[in-house]
Amino acid sequence: MKWSYLIFCIAYVMMILAAFLLPFFSDPEYLISENTLSELGAQNTRSNWIMNFIFILLGFIIFINGFKVLDGFRLQTAVLLVFCISLLLTGIFLNAPINRELTFDLYQNEMHSFFSTLTGISFCAYCLTISFIARWRNQKLLAIFVGAIALTLSYLMFIHSDYRGLYQRGIFIIAFGWILYSFKFYEYVFTKKEYFELLNKNQK
Numbered sequence: 001m002k003w004s005y006l007i008f009c010i011a012y013v014m015m016i017l018a019a020f021l022l023p024f025f026s027d028p029e030y031l032i033s034e035n036t037l038s039e040l041g042a043q044n045t046r047s048n049w050i051m052n053f054i055f056i057l058l059g060f061i062i063f064i065n066g067f068k069v070l071d072g073f074r075l076q077t078a079v080l081l082v083f084c085i086s087l088l089l090t091g092i093f094l095n096a097p098i099n100r101e102l103t104f105d106l107y108q109n110e111m112h113s114f115f116s117t118l119t120g121i122s123f124c125a126y127c128l129t130i131s132f133i134a135r136w137r138n139q140k141l142l143a144i145f146v147g148a149i150a151l152t153l154s155y156l157m158f159i160h161s162d163y164r165g166l167y168q169r170g171i172f173i174i175a176f177g178w179i180l181y182s183f184k185f186y187e188y189v190f191t192k193k194e195y196f197e198l199l200n201k202n203q204k
Contacts, residue, residue, distance in 0.1 A: 004068070005183065008061045012176050015054050019169050022050055029098050035165045037172065038095040038116060043104040045097050052091040058176065059088030065183050073188065076129045083122035089115040123175055124151055135187040146178045 022040050023030045025047045030039065041051035063084040070077045093111035096104045127147030131140040153171045157164040 004061060004064045007057075008065055008180060008183070011054060011057045011061055012180055015058065015176065016173060018051055018054055019172065022047060027098050031165065032169075033163055033165050034161070035098060036095075036168045038090065038112060039098055041091065042095040042097045043108065044102045048094065052094065055091030056088050059084045059086075059091070062087075062176075062179060066179075069183050069186075070188075073133055076126070076133060079122060079126045079129050083119060083126055086115045086119040086122055090119060120150065120154055120171075123147070127178075130182065130186070133188045135189050139182075139186050142178070143182070146174060150175055 018040065019037055020032065023032050023035075026040055027042075027045050037051055039045070041048045041055065063081060066080045066084075067077060070080065090112055093108045093115060094105075095112045096106075096109040124147045127143045127150070131143040134140045134143060150171050153167045157167045160167070
């Protein structure tokens with residue numbers, strides 16, 4: 001658990017650094033305020049492999065950690081799996097480049113859009129399901145609050161498109177930061193298996 005959590009921490013820091021530093025080594029037309037992380041990893045974009053590698057790494061390492069932490073909670077594990085697979089596939093199917101005059105694969109762009117949307121939906125669903133099993137009230141409220149923030153910032157990306165790059169960076173920093181925090185500090189209610197094991201132990 002320790003090594004996988006450490007890799008998650010490193011991947012999180014890499015994501016933040018890439019979000020704010022990689023634009024200087026990317027498309028000259030790229031703007032941090034307006035362009036998304038997906039456009040850092042877009043087709044025919046300089047240094048795009050860095051952002052796509054981070055997406056894929058996060059998808060893998062989050063599930064490895066979550067599978068251990070959520071042992072026994074099947075619904076939450078399943079939702080997390082959908083989230084992680086979707087995130088991973090956004091690093092495989094690439095967004096269209098900022099300059100649409102360049103040649104690009106339309107199918108990849110459409111698939112990237114689909115999996116990006118599914119990533120957002122499954123994350124909000126994950127926050128909600130975690131609120132059901134979190135042991136303490138403040139942890140339940142934090143899970144719901146993070147999900148609501150992600151949903152609100154996603155909406156703002158559509159109505160204030162000139163600032164969608166900033167809104168998306170906010171989503172990623174808050175969302176992955178919360179997952180990192182929850183894996184380490186959240187406490188959960190007993191699973192049915194644990195409850196019956198404890199019951200049998202007390203009866204003896």
